[in-house]
Amino acid sequence: MMAKKIKITKDGPYLVSGNVPLSKETAMIGKEGEPETWKKGEKYPEQENYALCRCGMSKNKPYCDGTHAKQGFDGTETCDNEKYLKKAEKISGPGVDLTDAQEFCSSARFCHLSGGTWSNVEASDDPKCKKIAIQTACNCASGRLVVWDNKTNKPIEPKFEQSIGLIEDPQAGASGPIWAKGGILVESADGKQYEIRNRMTLCRCGKSGNKPFCDGMHITAKFNDGDESLKR
Numbered sequence: 001m002m003a004k005k006i007k008i009t010k011d012g013p014y015l016v017s018g019n020v021p022l023s024k025e026t027a028m029i030g031k032e033g034e035p036e037t038w039k040k041g042e043k044y045p046e047q048e049n050y051a052l053c054r055c056g057m058s059k060n061k062p063y064c065d066g067t068h069a070k071q072g073f074d075g076t077e078t079c080d081n082e083k084y085l086k087k088a089e090k091i092s093g094p095g096v097d098l099t100d101a102q103e104f105c106s107s108a109r110f111c112h113l114s115g116g117t118w119s120n121v122e123a124s125d126d127p128k129c130k131k132i133a134i135q136t137a138c139n140c141a142s143g144r145l146v147v148w149d150n151k152t153n154k155p156i157e158p159k160f161e162q163s164i165g166l167i168e169d170p171q172a173g174a175s176g177p178i179w180a181k182g183g184i185l186v187e188s189a190d191g192k193q194y195e196i197r198n199r200m201t202l203c204r205c206g207k208s209g210n211k212p213f214c215d216g217m218h219i220t221a222k223f224n225d226g227d228e229s230l231k232r
Helices: 067-071 110-115 117-122 127-138 217-221
Strands: 005-008 014-017 022-029 035-043 049-052 089-091 096-100 145-149 154-156 163-169 174-181 185-187 199-202
Touching: 035 110, 035 163, 089 117, 096 117, 096 127, 110 117, 110 127, 117 127, 117 145, 127 145, 127 154, 174 217
Parallel strands: 005 185, 022 163
Antiparallel strands: 005 014, 014 049, 022 035, 089 096, 096 145, 145 154, 163 174, 174 199
8 A cells, every 4th residue: 555645846736646535624612712523524525646736826725726826825834843753842831841943833812721731731730721732733643742751751642444534624715734643754845754643734825934835824814715614
């Protein structure tokens, strides 16, 4: 079976291979008025290989239609490709620890719930705070936030099949990034491999300053991939 892979092309689309499942993922708002859960939506037809738009201008989103070439899209990868733990700050708590690599933030805001992931880590000797810290960190699509069991020093990660989600953020009025889940290999345009992580968010609005990763610019740009829920 072919390994699941996302290949970045120079100033062009993401080439996805290995029959990677593709579906919508919508950030759902909870009773506190903050994103609290993810809801899986439309599933796209299975394909062994497909090309996902990276410039944000395709008329056939989420797929590439060649508009990047007509518009002169600059897709230069600007991320320095250092490993996650080298970028991350460590916050120690009594029940769990947290690593935070702010550079990967995709502005999904799950970390705002119940006072914030950071304060809940600091108060994680309280079982409720510990549970919230784990929940909010695991809902961080980009993997910016990772909670660690401070007894075993192992990360507490959600279990994902290798798949891709197309994030929708109705509260922000924007379509979000490509959510690569389950440790999919991402290869740069020059053939280098990015660190394989359980969750990563890749820019699909074309505006990120940290390509190929999302930096939240889809919200500023009000990027819309055609999702009807954003037109209300």
